[in-house]
Amino acid sequence: MVDDFLSSAHMPRGARTREDYRLWALRFAEAFKDDPAALFEEPESRKEVDDWRRAWAHSPKQHDYAGTVVTRILNWARDDARAIRAHHCDKLKRLYEVNRSDIVWSASHRDAVCAIAPAWVRRILIAACETGLRPGDLIRLTRAHIQTTPKGQRIQLRTNKRKQMATLPVTPEMAAIIADTPDDRMLILTNASGEPLTEHRISEGLRQWRDKAGLTEDALGYSLRLYDTRGTAATRLLNHGLTLKEIAQHMGWSLRTAANMIEKYARVSPDETDTILHKLTTAQRTGTRTKV
Missing domain, CATH: 1.10.443.10 (Intergrase catalytic core)
Structure with a gap:
């Protein structure tokens, strides 16, 4: 499923973003390589994904990016590839919040x-x-x-x-x-x-x-x-x-x-x-x- 996503038209267009997506997609694939795609149709899979992301809790940006990539892969698998019927990883909790609206170049x-x-x-x-x-x-x-x-x-x-x-x-x-x-x-x-x-x-x-x-x-x-x-x-x-x-x-x-x-x-x-x-x-x- 992950390999198919990486070769699909749903990958981001920017070269840097594509590299980042590939990195996190392959990490995701490695962590769940022994599981069928149907695992993500089960509500319990959300906790498993969160447990996996916790390895990067020391870096909120990485923790959140992992969730972004997983959600995009699973959305694609559900809506376009029809590899799964549903998933439970929408709106994963984010750790990193920033407001840069007060920062300008003087x-x-x-x-x-x-x-x-x-x-x-x-x-x-x-x-x-x-x-x-x-x-x-x-x-x-x-x-x-x-x-x-x-x-x-x-x-x-x-x-x-x-x-x-x-x-x-x-x-x-x-x-x-x-x-x-x-x-x-x-x-x-x-x-x-x-x-x-x-x-x-x-x-x-x-x-x-x-x-x-x-x-x-x-x-x-x-x-x-x-x-x-x-x-x-x-x-x-x-x-x-x-x-x-x-x-x-x-x-x-x-x-x-x-x-x-x-x-x-x-x-x-x-x-x-x-x-x-x-x-x-x-x-x-x-x-x-x-x-x-």
């Missing part, structure tokens, strides 16, 4: 990294802060996604995760990134050699230079990640004419979350506080829609 954070990082890393950080695109979308951004508008440029692409069309204004900072891309290169972001990036490499490259800039977890009291640029990007998009509703739709957030993220950025960026809060208040009060 202007000083970005400046600290850009002051020492090589050009390819600076381009990643600036593009992430200006667009809010996830790593999987940043690495496939090309010239074909850049369109000319009456007042400038915009980015339009279908996102990997939600399969929705994202339409974003090209800010002056992002325009500079696009303009500096060599004429013979389609990809906007690459590694130092001009080769395509992976989701792992784009995040790891920024992490390495973030630490060299002194923005470590020990120094800040929290870890800054590539994903945390989305709060910064939400502020940029508000400044360039998108409504709260448009920002929320692009980010996959509620309107309240989008407003909270922008307000948080204003608090950590005192040089922009008054302007941002005025625009946020206006957006919340009027809901005025500005065309890109």
